[in-house]
Amino acid sequence: MTDYRDEAVAPATSIEEFRKIVTSRRSVRRFTDEPVPEDVVEDCLDLAMLAPNSSNLQPWEFYVVREKQVMSQLAEACLGQNAATTAQLLIPIVARSNTWKKNSLRNLDYWPEETMPKIIKTYYSKIALFHYNPGPLGSLGMAKKAMGLLAGLARPVPRGPYGINEMRTWAVKSTALAAQNMMLAFRAHGYDTCPMEGFDERRVNKILALPNDAIVTMILGVGKRAPDGIYHRRYRFPRDEFVHYI
Known part of the structure; x- marks a missing residue:
């Protein structure tokens, strides 16, 4: 894979190829039995980790699950969704x-x-x-919030993240950006995904032995799209209800 990260001038790109990837990405609910090659998975992980993230603190982790017994446990925790039971990997x-403190200091070394x-x-x-x-x-966090309220009377100041819950939201935002990179990368390789939010997080945490600060943002089902993998035509609400020009 060509590494463009250190290029002084951005390489030529194609909006039509990007449009093809974005518009053909669907949340696929059923997959075929075709396996996903390991090199494809590794490339998609690399591309996911190139996602923008807050202060380059990279508050994400990815658990690639292929082991059948663990996949079965996760599928049950995902409420038996077809996207989980038919996926070639989760x-x-x-x-x-x-992880913000550890990763902040690691930036000094990297x-x-x-x-x-x-x-x-x-x-x-x-x-x-x-x-x-x-x-x-x-x-x-509470003390910093009070300081921010006072300082903000005179000038613009960053408003958080302050407390523990805000740090959870902060971590999820950057991680979701990486997830989107990953989904588009699989689509570019000719594979499909389904981002699942319907799962029992407590059971998933136990299955994966996750640390206390871990937030399972989503569980991605991955595989080759089955003929009946898409349930209906895609639609969106009127654009002018969501886009504002000022």
């Missing part, structure tokens, strides 16, 4: 709200250039460690 996509600008070093070694820290039981 990928629980997990947001982590407590910086890809010879020298790190002082502002970047200060950000990851000091500012981010304060900004994303909710404190014990969210106590620091």
Whole structure:
């Protein structure tokens, strides 16, 4: 795979090819028995991890499940949905709200250039460690929220994330971006997905032995689209109800 990450000039692209990928992506509910090649899965994981994310703290984890017994347990936890029972693999996509400190410091080690600008070093070694820290039981978050309310009277200030719940939302937002990258990547490879939110999260957490801060954002069913894999024609509400020009 060509690596364009360090290109000074963006490579030529095709809007029609992108449109084909986006418009042909559907939530497929039934899959064939054709397996998904391992190299395809690995490439889609790599592309998922290129998703934009808050402060490059990468608060995501991906559990690639092929083992039949674990897949069966997950399918049951997904309420027996066809997208889970017929998938060739399941990928629980997990947001982590407590990895911000570890990953902030890792940015200091993984910086890809010879020298790190002082502002970047200060950000990851000091500012981010304060900004994303909710404190014990969210106590620091409440104090920061009060400080933000006062400072915000005079100038624009970042409004959070402050408390523990806001950090959970923060982690899920970046993780959802990675999930969309992954779904489009599978479609580009000729495979299909179904992002499932209907599942028993407590059972999924137990099956995967997830840590306490883990939030299962969705479980992705992956495979080749079966002839009856799409239940109905796609539709959307009127565009002008959702798009605002100011």
